[in-house]
Amino acid sequence: MTGMQLSFFRPAESGDALTPTDMARSMWDDDQMHGVAVSGALARGAEQRVRELGRTELRPARYTVDLFKAARMRDCRVTTEVVREGPRLCLVDAVLTQEVDGTEVRVARASALFLLPTASTEGSxxxxxxxxxxPPLDVAPASEEPHVPFFHSSVGWSQSFGLHQNDDRKSSWNTAIPIVSGEPTSPFQAVAxxxxxxxxxxNWGDRGIEYINTDITLTLAREPVGLSIGMSALDRVEVDGIAVGTAAVFDRTGPLGTAVVTSLANARRVVDFGDVEYTDSGERRRTSSVVE
Incomplete structure (x- = not known):
């Protein structure tokens, strides 16, 4: 399958809603969308709003998502509001809603700050x-096509999930899946x-992922070049089941910024990657086990 055939959403049959595809399905629950899809949909909405304003000179610099309610595998809508627009910035809020018992309910929200790039100062x-x-190009060749993520731990770079289920410091390398079928993926949508x-x-340890993140905060000094993006764990602090993780974000030309997630212990539903394999078409060859 080609990258344009893979996507997290397709346009709904009517209106401006988005219908999630199987690629948006979370491993936490079969009726739940994962944060990658939700964040991508919100970023797409915020970016579209800035373009509608004609502010193409602005650059995404900070993007925060609150994942406060499980997004289900059903149609969703993204609405946006311009909070502040000035000569050097534009702040946009985006909300993702789903219909529940005839009422549109908010399930996630984002705040996106776009800034005007200027010349750097002369001080050090x-x-x-x-x-x-x-990862080296002979391991992960340059490509704009989505692929199984590469991970790095003490065993080096590979696409084998089971080899990296350990308590080592981890890095990842991925090429973005399109948010909506038939639409090109922008660099901001990719990194968001x-x-x-x-x-x-x-949060991935020797028993799997035992923490579920409640938010994402992405900071960007620049947009990525292309759609392939890496992350590397910088820090993790956990006390009483509340964990804060910080990762460096980078591409093949250098650093981009950071991503920070706040997570809650979820020991009753652990995502175990020890027996999971994927194909580049998104097929899961073996079902993950859930530890109760």
Whole structure:
């Protein structure tokens, strides 16, 4: 299957709603969308609103998503509001709703800040010398086609999920899946959707993923070049079942920014990747086990 045939949503049969495809289905529950799809839909809505304003000179710089209610595998709508527009910025709120018993209910929201790029200052400021790097091209060839993610831990880079189910520091490398079928994926939509994977690189341990993230905060000094994006765990702090994970975000040309996720312990429903395999067409060859 080609990248344009894979997508998280397709246009609904009527109106402006989006219908989730099987690619949007979460491993937490068969009737739940994962955060990658939800974040991508919200980012698409915010970006479209800025384009409608004619502010193509602005660049996405900060994007925060609140995942406060499970988004179900049913039609959804994204509405946007311009909170503030000025010469150097535009702040847009986006809300994802679904119909429940005849009422539109909010299930997620996002705040996207777009800034005007200018010249850098002349002063010197500290920045780290040690930056994460993508997998070698002979391992992960350059491509705009979606593929099974590559992960890195003590065993090196590979697409084998089971090999990386350990308590090592992790990195990931992925190429974005289109948000809506028939539409090209923008670099912002790509990084905004993949940013949900910060939960995976910071919360994936030797028993699987035992924490579910309630939010995503993505910061960007620039947009990615292309649709392939990496993340590498920088820090994780956990106290009493509340975890904060921070990941570096990068592409093949260098660092982009960071992604931060706040997560809650979810030990009664653990996503176990120890026996999971995927194909590039999105097929799950073996079902993940859920630890009760």
């Amino acid at each position: 400021v500290w920045s780290p010398d040690d930056r994460p790097v993508p 959707s993949i940013a949900d994977g910060a939960s995976m690189v910071t």
